[in-house]
Amino acid sequence: MLVASDLVRRYGDLTAVDGVSFHIDPGETYGLLGPNGAGKTTTISIIAGLIPAHSGTVTVAGQPMGPREVDAKRSIGLVPQDLAIYPELSARENLAFFGRLQGMRGKPLTRRIDEVLDLIALSDRAKDATKEFSGGMKRRLNIGIGLLHAPTLLILDEPTVGVDPQSRNAILESVEALSGGGMAVLYTTHYMEEAERLCDRIAIIDSGRIQAEGTRGELITLTGGLDYIRLTGEGQIEAAATALRGLDAVVQVVADRRLLTLTVRDAPAAVAGVVTTATAAGMTLGEVEIVRPDLESVFLHLTGKALRD
Amino acid sequence: MRQLWTMTASDLRQRVRDRSVFIFGLVVPLALMFVFNLTIGSTNDVALTPITVSVSVPAGDQLAATLVAALGQVDAFPITVDEVSADEAGARVRAGKAQLAVVVPDGFGEAVRQGRPAVVDVTEGNGSKIETQIALSVMQGVLDHLSASAVVVNAGVRSGVAQARLGALAEQAATVMPTVNLTEGKASSEQLSPSGALVAGQAGLFLLFTVGFGVLGLVAEREQGTMARLRSMPMRPGLIVAAKGLVSYILGVVATTVLLTVGSRFFDVSFGSPAAVAVLVLCAVAAATSLMFIIARVARTAEQANVAQSILALVLGVAGGAFFPLGATGLAGRVLDLNPIAAFTRGLGITSGGGGLADIGAPVAIMLGFAVFGLAVSRLVPDRGRDL
Numbered sequence: 117m118l119v120a121s122d123l124v125r126r127y128g129d130l131t132a133v134d135g136v137s138f139h140i141d142p143g144e145t146y147g148l149l150g151p152n153g154a155g156k157t158t159t160i161s162i163i164a165g166l167i168p169a170h171s172g173t174v175t176v177a178g179q180p181m182g183p184r185e186v187d188a189k190r191s192i193g194l195v196p197q198d199l200a201i202y203p204e205l206s207a208r209e210n211l212a213f214f215g216r217l218q219g220m221r222g223k224p225l226t227r228r229i230d231e232v233l234d235l236i237a238l239s240d241r242a243k244d245a246t247k248e249f250s251g252g253m254k255r256r257l258n259i260g261i262g263l264l265h266a267p268t269l270l271i272l273d274e275p276t277v278g279v280d281p282q283s284r285n286a287i288l289e290s291v292e293a294l295s296g297g298g299m300a301v302l303y304t305t306h307y308m309e310e311a312e313r314l315c316d317r318i319a320i321i322d323s324g325r326i327q328a329e330g331t332r333g334e335l336i337t338l339t340g341g342l343d344y345i346r347l348t349g350e351g352q353i354e355a356a357a358t359a360l361r362g363l364d365a366v367v368q369v370v371a372d373r374r375l376l377t378l379t380v381r382d383a384p385a386a387v388a389g390v391v392t393t394a395t396a397a398g399m400t401l402g403e404v405e406i407v408r409p410d411l412e413s414v415f416l417h418l419t420g421k422a423l424r425d
Numbered sequence: 426m427r428q429l430w431t432m433t434a435s436d437l438r439q440r441v442r443d444r445s446v447f448i449f450g451l452v453v454p455l456a457l458m459f460v461f462n463l464t465i466g467s468t469n470d471v472a473l474t475p476i477t478v479s480v481s482v483p484a485g486d487q488l489a490a491t492l493v494a495a496l497g498q499v500d501a502f503p504i505t506v507d508e509v510s511a512d513e514a515g516a517r518v519r520a521g522k523a524q525l526a527v528v529v530p531d532g533f534g535e536a537v538r539q540g541r542p543a544v545v546d547v548t549e550g551n552g553s554k555i556e557t558q559i560a561l562s563v564m565q566g567v568l569d570h571l572s573a574s575a576v577v578v579n580a581g582v583r584s585g586v587a588q589a590r591l592g593a594l595a596e597q598a599a600t601v602m603p604t605v606n607l608t609e610g611k612a613s614s615e616q617l618s619p620s621g622a623l624v625a626g627q628a629g630l631f632l633l634f635t636v637g638f639g640v641l642g643l644v645a646e647r648e649q650g651t652m653a654r655l656r657s658m659p660m661r662p663g664l665i666v667a668a669k670g671l672v673s674y675i676l677g678v679v680a681t682t683v684l685l686t687v688g689s690r691f692f693d694v695s696f697g698s699p700a701a702v703a704v705l706v707l708c709a710v711a712a713a714t715s716l717m718f719i720i721a722r723v724a725r726t727a728e729q730a731n732v733a734q735s736i737l738a739l740v741l742g743v744a745g746g747a748f749f750p751l752g753a754t755g756l757a758g759r760v761l762d763l764n765p766i767a768a769f770t771r772g773l774g775i776t777s778g779g780g781g782l783a784d785i786g787a788p789v790a791i792m793l794g795f796a797v798f799g800l801a802v803s804r805l806v807p808d809r810g811r812d813l
C-alpha cells in the first residue's frame with residue numbers, strides 16, 4: 117500500500133528526517149510514535165506529497181508520490197496536525213469543497229457528505245460556520261474531510277492533540293472502525309496509549325530516525341521482557357532483600373532505604389511469593405506496586421529519554 | 426479546470442461573505458472620492474472672469490511675440506491683449522483699465538538668442554485676482570522654456586557651433602514649444618478634469634488593495650493550515666496559485682469597473698470609449714495582480730503581506746496621482762511613468778480626451794510589461810512559505 121524508502125529531509129543544518137524507511141500493508145494500521153520534534157510531521161508531509169524529500173522515494177498503491185504527482189494523491193486522505201478547515205464555511209461546505217477537489221460531484225457527493233457528517237457526529241451542526249465550533253468539533257471535521265473520498269490510505273497526524281477526553285475517545289473509536297473496514301491507516305502520535313490501542317505495527321521515531329519497529333509485543337521484548345515489583349515498607353529491609361534474591365522469579369533486587377525494586381519474570385505470577393518472602397524476613401510492607409513494561413519504557417530503553425516532555 | 430473553478434468559486438464566496446472586500450474595495454474608495462471631491466469642488470466653484478492685459482512688445486521681435494501669443498492660448502477664460510507703448514501699459518493698470526501690464530524690453534529676442542538674461546517687466550493691478558496669477562504663470566512657463574533654449578545657446582557656443590545657426594535653433598525651440606495651458610504636463614492626468622483624476626486615481630489606488638483579497642489568500646491558507654490539505658489533493662500545485670490569481674483578477678475587474686462607473690455618474694466625468702477603458706482596466710488589474718504574487722512569495726505571515734501591500738499601494742498610488750497630480754521631469758519622471766497606476770490614470774486621460782484603442786498603446790504596454798515583469802520576479806524570488 118505504502119512504501120517509503122530512505123527518506124531524508126533537511127532544514128538548514130537540521131536533518132528533520134534522516135533515512136526513514138517503512139511500509140504499510142493494505143488494511144494495516146501503522147503508528148509513528150515519537151516525541152515533539154521527532155520528525156513525524158515532516159515524514160508525513162513527504163509521504164502526502166506536500167514537500168519534496170531531499171532523497172528517498174515514496175510509492176502509494178504502486179505509484180510514485182511527490183509534490184507534483186496527481187495519481188498517487190488520489191489514494192490518500194490527509195488529516196493534518198494543524199486544523200485545515202475554512203472558518204467562514206459551514207461543515208457541509210468544507211466537505212463539499214474538498215470533495216469536489218477530489219473529483220466527486222452531485223448525488224454521490226451529497227450522499228457521502230451525509231454519511232461522513234453522521235460518522236463524525238456533526239449532522240445537526242452541518243450548516244453552521246465552523247468558526248463557531250468547539251475545538252473537538254473542528255478536530256472531528258478535520259478528520260471527516262480526510263476520509264470523505266474513502267481513500268485507501270488515511271494519514272492522521274496527531275489527531276487528538278488538544279482534544280477533550282470524550283472527543284478523543286470518539287476519534288479513537290472511529291479510527292478503529294475505519295481500519296476494521298479495510299482502510300490502511302498511518303497514525304502519528306506522542307501518546308503511547310493511542311499507539312498501543314490502535315496500531316498493528318508501531319515505529320518508534322526520534323531525532324528523525326526510526327529507532328525500532330514491530331508489534332507492541334515485539335517492541336516490548338526489546339527491553340528484555342522483564343517486569344518490576346516495587347515494595348515500600350519498614351523493618352528488616354536488608355534481610356528481606358537477601359531473602360528475595362533467593363527466589364527463582366527474581367532477577368535483581370535494588371535496595372534504597374525504605375524501597376526495594378525487584379526485576380522479575382512475570383510479575384503477576386511472582387508477586388504472591390515475593391510478598392510472603394519479604395514478610396517472613398521481617399519486613400512490614402506498606403505498598404506493593406507492579407510495573408509492567410510498556411512502549412514508554414521501550415522508548416526510554418532505546419533513547420534514554422522520556423516520551424513526554 | 427473544474428478544480429480551478431471550484432477553488433475560485435469557493436474563494437469568491439468567502440470573500441463576499443466576510444464583506445471586507447466590499448468595504449476596502451468599494452465603500453472606502455467611494456467615500457474618499459466624495460470627501461476629496463468636496464475640496465476640489467470649492468476651487469472649481471470660482472467662476473473665472475475675463476481679464477485684459479496691456480502689453481508692450483518691441484517691433485519685429487519674434488520671440489517676444491511668442492511670449493504674448495501664449496496668453497491668447499489660455500482657454501479657461503478669455504484674455505484680451507491690448508498692444509500699447511511701454512509707458513501706456515503701466516498707466517492702464519493704474520487706471521484700472523487692465524489687470525496686468527507686461528513690458529518686454531528692447532533687445533529681448535536678441536538677449537535670449539545669445540543666452541543673456543532677459544527681464545520682462547510686469548505690473549499687477551490692485552487686488553490681483555486668480556486670473557492674473559494664471560496669466561502670469563502661463564508667461565512664466567514660456568519664459569522658462571525660452572531660458573532653456575538660452576542654455577542650449579550657451580552650451581553650443583562653447584562647443585563651437587556657428588553663432589548664426591544657434592540663433593535659428595533658439596528661435597525654433599521657442600516656436601515649437603507646446604501649447605501652454607494649466608492642466609498640461611502633469612505626469613498622471615493629461616486630460617482628466619480634477620474630478621476625473623480623483624475617480625481614476627482612487628480606483629487605481631484601491632485596486633492594489635482589492636487584488637490582495639485573492640493572491641494574498643495564499644498566505645492565509647498557509648497560516649490557517651488549509652494549504653497542507655490543498656497540496657494533498659490530486660491536482661497540480663500550480664492550480665492553487667492560478668485560482669488565487671483568478672480571484673484577484675475577477676475582484677479587481679469588478680471593483681474597478683464599479684468605481685469608474687459610479688464615479689463617473691456621481692462626479693459627471695466621462696472616461697470616453699468603453700472599449701478602450703475596458704482594455705485599460707483589464708491591463709491595470711493584471712499589473713496589480715502580478716505585484717501581489719511577489720508579496721505572496723516574500724511574506725511569511727498574512728500580517729507582513731498586508732503591511733507590504735499597504736506600503737506598495739500608497740507609494741504607487743501617490744506616485745500615480747491618487748491624491749494630487751505629481752509632476753516630474755527627467756529620470757524621475759520616466760520612473761514615475763513606469764508606475765502602472767500612473768499609466769492607468771494617464772490612459773484614462775487619453776480616453777476621456779477622446780482617444781480610442783489605437784491611442785492607448787503606451788499605457789497598455791507599460792501595464793502589461795509590468796505584469797510580465799511582476800510574474801517573472803515572483804518566480805525568481807525564493808518562496809518563503811514553501812515549507813508550509
Ligand SMILES: Nc1ncnc2c1ncn2[C@@H]1O[C@H](COP(=O)(O)OP(=O)(O)O)[C@@H](O)[C@H]1O
Nearest residue numbers: 127132151152153154155156157158159812813
Ligand atoms: N518548515 C520548517 N523549517 C525549519 N525547521 C522545521 C520545519 N518543519 C519542521 N522543522 C524542524 O524539524 C524537526 C521535526 O519537526 P516535525 O516533523 O514537525 O516533528 P514532529 O511532528 O514529530 O513534532 C523539528 O526540529 C522542527 O523544528
Ligand SMILES: [Mg+2]
Nearest residue numbers: 156157197274
Ligand atoms: Mg508534528
